[in-house]
Amino acid sequence: MSKATPHKLSWRNPLLMGVLLACNTFALAQWQWVDATGRKVFSDTPPPAGIPDKNVLKQPGGGRIAIPAPVSETAPAAAPAPTAAQAPQIATRDTELEARKKQAEQAEEARKKADMERVAKGRADNCERARKAKITMESGVRLATTNAKGEREIMDDKAKASESQRMDAVIRENCGTLPTAK
Incomplete structure (x- = not known):
């Protein structure tokens, strides 16, 4: 009678490689969203609760996971959600862009004059x-x-x-x- 040898776990074992690759895909789950300043953010954690669903570009799995903010015992009751007037203004970005544009136009005019x-x-x-x-x-x-x-x-x-x-x-x-x- 031949004695059956138990399967050894090694890197050459295709079953082991398949399981490791499957587990690895969960570790590669990435989130991608556009933050309030308009920059793309890449993370392995979900975006903050203030980011609207339309700004979430990529998420692992299917649906968006809502993670509540941690509440400390001594913290007062949660403040109401910010209104449109309290939200970060994009107008400051427009003024910066216009200032850069005006500066570039002035530099072009100076070059033409020279x-x-x-x-x-x-x-x-x-x-x-x-x-x-x-x-x-x-x-x-x-x-x-x-x-x-x-x-x-x-x-x-x-x-x-x-x-x-x-x-x-x-x-x-x-x-x-x-x-x-x-």
Whole structure:
């Protein structure tokens, strides 16, 4: 006769693993709700009694479990539930949001103003240089330029006229009022 050996409990036993996994699912029961400030809360305990059912996003099992608040022997009778006037106001959150929005708008305006000042300064500099170059072109002095090979060339009347027209275009573009962005 063969002697039956009792089953040993080990981690390789599928029955034991199944029981442990089933027990583990109860330990993983999680609650999820939105609190009075609008933040999501994750917990293994149910939400406080003041959280309405519509704010409970996830709960273990099926129904919501109401857990009464602990009552001490010396504590006076429970205070009545807070009214809408006593409930936390979300308006403070709106004012904070609006303050941040206003601050961001002011920062954007300051950035745009700094950009416009930088562009205006560049235009004024270009205008001044173009006017000086135009005066030099019209003075009658012989002018020289450097070609692509690095050689010096004296400008003829045709080159002077072309450069004078280019200076006129730069003056028209930079010496007037700043064009508005469309």
